[in-house]
Amino acid sequence: MSTREDILNRLRNSGMEPQPKPTLDFERLKFESPEEAFCRSAELSGASVVEWHEGLTPEQLLVELDVEPCEILSALPDFNFGRNPDCVADYHELGDRYTAILEARFGVAENGAVWLPQQMRHKAPLFAAERLVILLDRTAIVATMQDAVEHPLFERDFIHGCFVAGPSKTADIEQALVIGAHGAMGVTIVLK
Amino acid sequence: MSSHSKAARRFVANRERTAWHDKALYIVRSKRDRMAQSLPEWEQLREAASQIKQHTLSHLADYLEKFERNATANGIVVHWAADAAELNRTVEDIIRQHGGNKLVKSKSMLSEECELTPYLEERGIEAVETDLGERIMQLMHCPPSHIVLPAIHVKREEVGELFERELGTEVGNSDPTYLTHAARRHLRDKFLTADISMTGVNFAIAEEGAFAVCTNEGNADMGTSFTDLHIAIMGLEKVIPDYASLGVFTRLLARSATGQAVTTYTSIYRRPEEGKQIHVIIVDNGRTKSLHNEAHRNMLKCIRCGACMNTCPVYRRSGGYSYSYFIPGPLGINLGMLRSPEQYGGNASGCSLCYSCSNVCPAKVNLGEQIYAWRQEMDSLGVAAKSKKAMVKAMNLIMRHRGIFYAGVGTLPYVPRFVYNNRFNPWCEAREMPHFDTKSFNTLWKQGKIKR
Ligand code: SF4
Numbered sequence: 184m185s186t187r188e189d190i191l192n193r194l195r196n197s198g199m200e201p202q203p204k205p206t207l208d209f210e211r212l213k214f215e216s217p218e219e220a221f222c223r224s225a226e227l228s229g230a231s232v233v234e235w236h237e238g239l240t241p242e243q244l245l246v247e248l249d250v251e252p253c254e255i256l257s258a259l260p261d262f263n264f265g266r267n268p269d270c271v272a273d274y275h276e277l278g279d280r281y282t283a284i285l286e287a288r289f290g291v292a293e294n295g296a297v298w299l300p301q302q303m304r305h306k307a308p309l310f311a312a313e314r315l316v317i318l319l320d321r322t323a324i325v326a327t328m329q330d331a332v333e334h335p336l337f338e339r340d341f342i343h344g345c346f347v348a349g350p351s352k353t354a355d356i357e358q359a360l361v362i363g364a365h366g367a368m369g370v371t372i373v374l375k
Numbered sequence: 376m377s378s379h380s381k382a383a384r385r386f387v388a389n390r391e392r393t394a395w396h397d398k399a400l401y402i403v404r405s406k407r408d409r410m411a412q413s414l415p416e417w418e419q420l421r422e423a424a425s426q427i428k429q430h431t432l433s434h435l436a437d438y439l440e441k442f443e444r445n446a447t448a449n450g451i452v453v454h455w456a457a458d459a460a461e462l463n464r465t466v467e468d469i470i471r472q473h474g475g476n477k478l479v480k481s482k483s484m485l486s487e488e489c490e491l492t493p494y495l496e497e498r499g500i501e502a503v504e505t506d507l508g509e510r511i512m513q514l515m516h517c518p519p520s521h522i523v524l525p526a527i528h529v530k531r532e533e534v535g536e537l538f539e540r541e542l543g544t545e546v547g548n549s550d551p552t553y554l555t556h557a558a559r560r561h562l563r564d565k566f567l568t569a570d571i572s573m574t575g576v577n578f579a580i581a582e583e584g585a586f587a588v589c590t591n592e593g594n595a596d597m598g599t600s601f602t603d604l605h606i607a608i609m610g611l612e613k614v615i616p617d618y619a620s621l622g623v624f625t626r627l628l629a630r631s632a633t634g635q636a637v638t639t640y641t642s643i644y645r646r647p648e649e650g651k652q653i654h655v656i657i658v659d660n661g662r663t664k665s666l667h668n669e670a671h672r673n674m675l676k677c678i679r680c681g682a683c684m685n686t687c688p689v690y691r692r693s694g695g696y697s698y699s700y701f702i703p704g705p706l707g708i709n710l711g712m713l714r715s716p717e718q719y720g721g722n723a724s725g726c727s728l729c730y731s732c733s734n735v736c737p738a739k740v741n742l743g744e745q746i747y748a749w750r751q752e753m754d755s756l757g758v759a760a761k762s763k764k765a766m767v768k769a770m771n772l773i774m775r776h777r778g779i780f781y782a783g784v785g786t787l788p789y790v791p792r793f794v795y796n797n798r799f800n801p802w803c804e805a806r807e808m809p810h811f812d813t814k815s816f817n818t819l820w821k822q823g824k825i826k827r
Contacts, residue, residue, distance in 0.1 A: 186659075187455040190611065193663035194436040199672065202433040205426035207619060209419035224636060275567060275601065293626075294636035305648065307600035310593050310640075328637065329622035337618070339583070342648055346625075346641040351593040354633070355508035355524065357531045358399050359551035364507060365559060365566075366593025366640070 207329070217292040217324040218374070224295030228349030229362055230370040235318070248316060248371060250282050256312065257284035258303050274305040283312035283367075288336040289323035290372070296348035297372065298331060300341040309345065315367045317347070321374045377760065378721025383693035396528055397691040403524070404685040406634020407735065420627055425739035427620045428676035432666065438581040438614045439657060445584025446655060449646045454656045459489035462658050466491060466573075466606060469654050470500060473604045475570025479562075481588070481595035482506040483575030484522055484679060485608050485658060487701050502573075503565050505594035507558055514541050520695025522702055523632050523681035528694050562594070572598030576609035576655070577678070578624055582617040585645040586655065589628060589638040596642050605653045607644070611662050612675040624678060627737035631680040665713050670748055674709050676738040681706075683732035683742055689725050698722045705732035705742040712749045720758035723749050781815075788813045 214220040222232045235244055241261045245252060255265030256277065262284045271277055287297035297317055299309065309315070325331050331346070351366030362368060387393050411417045431438055443453045454469075456462040462485075470478070478495065480502050486492060492502045492513075504513040508525035512518065514537055519525030526534070535549030544557045574595040579586040586607060588595045599605045615621060629635040647653045666672050684690045684704030695703040700711030700719045708726060711719030723746060730743035753759040773779050788811040796808040819825050 185455075186457045186461060189457065190455055190657075190659050190663060191436045191440065193659075194439070194611075194666065197433075197435075197663070197666040197672075198669070199433045199666065202426070202429040204430045204616065205423050207423055207623065209416055209423070211416060212414060227636070228639070279563065291637075296637050296641070301648075305600070306596075310596040310600050327622070328625045329619070332618040332622040340645075341643075342646045344643045344645070345596070346637065348635075348637050348639050351591070351639055353507045353555060353592050355506070355511065355526055356529075356534050356551040356554055358402065358524075358527070359531075361552045361555040363559060364555060364592035364594070365505070365562060365597045 211327050211329055212293055213326050214292050217326060218321050220292035220326075221290045221295060221324045222374075224292060225290070225349065225372055226295070228295040229352060230295060230349040230372050232372045232374060235373050235375050244373070248373075250314075250316065254280070254282050255284060256281040256308050259284055259286060259318075268308050269304045271305075274307040277305075277308060277311065279311045280313055281308070282314040282316055283308040284316045284318070285309065286318045287323075287372075288338075289325060289331070289334055290319050291326075291328060291331050291346070292324050293327045294348055296328075296331075296346040298334075298337060298344065298346055300338060300344040306343045306345075309347070310351075310366045312367055314369045314371070315347070315350075316371045316373060318373050318375055377724035378699050379693070379697055379725035382699070383697035383725070386694040386697055387692065393692055393694075395530075396694055399527060400685045400691045403633060404682070404735075407631055407682055407685065408634075410630035410634050410636065411735075414626075414630070420623060421737055421739050423623050424627055424678075424737055425676060427615060427623060428738055431615060431620075432612065432672065432675055435611065435614070435666065438616060439611060441581040442579050442584060442614050443657075445582065446579075446586075447584070449584045450653070451584065451644075451647065452652065452654045454654060456656055456658045456660070458658075458660045459491075462489045462608065462656060462660070463491055463494040465656055466608070467495065467498060467500075469604070469606055470495075470571055473571065473652065475604070476500045477565075477569045478502045478571040478573055479505050479565055479569040479594075479598040479602070480509075480572075481574045481590060481598055482509050482525070483573070483608060484702065485575060485610055485660075486573070487518065489658070489660065491608075503562070503569075505562050505565065505598060506590070506592060507555060507594075510558060510562065511537065518701060520703065521681060521684055522679055522706070523684075528696075562597075566597045566601050569598065569602050571604045571606065572602040573606045573608065574599065576607050576613050577628070578621055579609055579614045579655070580617060580621055580643075581614050583645065585643050586613075587621060587625075588642045588644065589625070589640065590642075591633075591635075591639045593640050596640055599642075599644070603651045605644070605647070605651070606656065607653065608656045608658060611657050611659055612677075628678060628680055631682040631735065631737040661714060668713065671709065671713055671745055673740050673745065674706075674713060676740050677706060677736075678738055679706075680737055682735045682737065683740075686731045686735045687726075688729060688731070689727060693725065698725060705746065706740075709742055709745050709749070716749075716753070716756045716758045720753060720756070723753065724760075784815045784817075787811050 252264035351364045353364040495502045504510045511526040520528045531549040538544040629638045690704040700707045708722045732742040
């Protein structure tokens with residue numbers, strides 16, 4: 184018998200009574216202002232949150248964010264100043280000293296995470312970028328992770344997707360929090 | 376004396392360090408408490424997590440098949456391994472077929488369990504741990520002492536000296552930020568030149584044929600981003616039904632583990648990128664046997680958050696290396712007993728039966744109750760300590776016979792203290808025997824000296 188069959192058989196003969204699947208219909212955390220709650224949580228996760236004021240052009244926004252256009256890596260039409268990662272065949276060539284600009288589908292108020300399904304040919308820039316600038320529609324904020332996975336924009340067909348909450352971090356040396364372990368050293372959320 | 380107390384003796388010899396270790400973990404535990412208390416539905420979430428796991432375990436074969444079917448349809452290659460040897464062989468085969476010998480690893484307790492890293496290194500495949508804590512331990516040539524905080528027992532000065540030697544950092548600089556960033560540069564280099572990446576799996580989602588990997592550092596993601604071959608290894612209990620379940624578990628995991636609202640990265644792998652491969656290996660290695668064990672199958676509900684260790688008064692004060700199984704604390708005591716009572720029975724005494732672990736566990740694993748149950752089973756398993764057995768027999772005799780009991784109670788206060796308060800009594804290792812009053816409770820009661 185193959186390992187697979189063997190394992191499955193043993194599992195089927197475990198003698199465990201079938202247990203029902205829970206309905207998960209308990210009441211979930213809600214926020215009066217999901218936007219405010221999101222900003223609070225995002226800042227706790229180490230991200231900074233800024234607003235994209237009306238009338239501001241993408242160029243002006245970049246000046247406010249202190250990002251040099253030539254440092255940008257983005258596939259978003261509005262930020263077509265620097266390199267387009269989709270035009271690079273080997274992601275090793277991208278290097279790692281750049282700011283990646285991406286657009287999140289929605290944010291999660293309880294923990295400040297944003298949902299980023301893979302939008303580029305390679306997912307590498309999402310993790311290798313020195314800094315992430317993430318655009319977020321302020322009306323697209325859900326309360327909890329349970330709401331997140333039910334959101335219509337939590338699409339089913341992606342290659343890779345990631346909930347990102349703030350910059351990469353670690354506390355592995357004496358529990359001292361250090362920002363910038365392996366991923367982004369800084370994350371800026373831009374509310375539209 | 377049990378193997379745990381003997382090993383703990385080394386750890387507690389350094390009082391300052393013991394206190395420091397205890398405090399560091401208590402801070403993590405307090406953060407968890409704050410998170411749990413700030414969420415009104417916390418207890419319902421725990422109950423839901425527990426029920427989802429119970430449900431899944433009782434249909435495990437179906438869910439694993441479903442996961443396999445959907446993952447295969449997504450272009451992921453699924454393998455099965457009966458034990459550690461088969462896992463290690465399978466990993467090696469996949470690597471040989473693909474080519475390359477530089478592997479970057481993110482944290483996986485399963486790889487420790489199967490001793491995968493030494494297996495690969497012996498065969499000329501460099502396996503670099505990329506989680507900072509794991510990397511520190513790898514460079515120190517020591518195992519992790521905690522499942523979530525691998526280097527919790529190591530002081531910053533020790534990391535400084537280690538990095539001085541291994542990475543050429545400044546002499547005497549033990550600033551955590553400086554050292555972390557030095558490790559970042561060192562490991563960046565490894566990521567960019569690696570051929571293969573390996574990750575664990577936090578949750579395999581049957582309905583979607585996808586799996587989630589949760590980290591704070593982003594090391595798993597860096598690894599999988601810069602290599603063409605991604606091998607993910609999972610214990611077969613890691614499967615969950617659907618995204619709704621993932622919603623529940625991601626609300627509990629980081630809050631329980633480190634007191635964060637969520638891990639920085641919750642990465643969901645669903646399909647390989649163009650030109651790349653993802654392989655998932657589903658591993659049994661004793662888990663089906665545990666499922667057959669009615670009294671202890673609950674252990675398979677564990678999501679490896681580490682909360683039971685952080686809260687455990689014995690773990691905090693005795694450190695991870697006092698346990699003979701590679702996973703310490705209440706979780707390790709139980710998993711060790713499931714693995715081999717003969718080999719790991721000595722850990723079962725490392726528990727004060729306070730049941731705090733059972734109360735914090737996000738999946739409601741009844742760890743404390745199970746340790747108690749194991750202790751009842753020790754004798755029939757033939758691993759009970761001889762001295763304890765003799766003591767229980769003697770106690771039994773005394774307690775059952777009024778005469779002997781009262782004679783004992785009456786004489787004990789007049790027996791010179793050194794007879795029982797000495798180094799041959801293991802109880803007296805770090806504490807004093809109590810002073811016995813000449814009047815027993817019974818006498819005082821009869822004399823009306825005890826007020827209600
Ligand atoms: S037994 Fe419970 S508390 Fe302990 S690591 Fe597993 S899930 Fe966490």
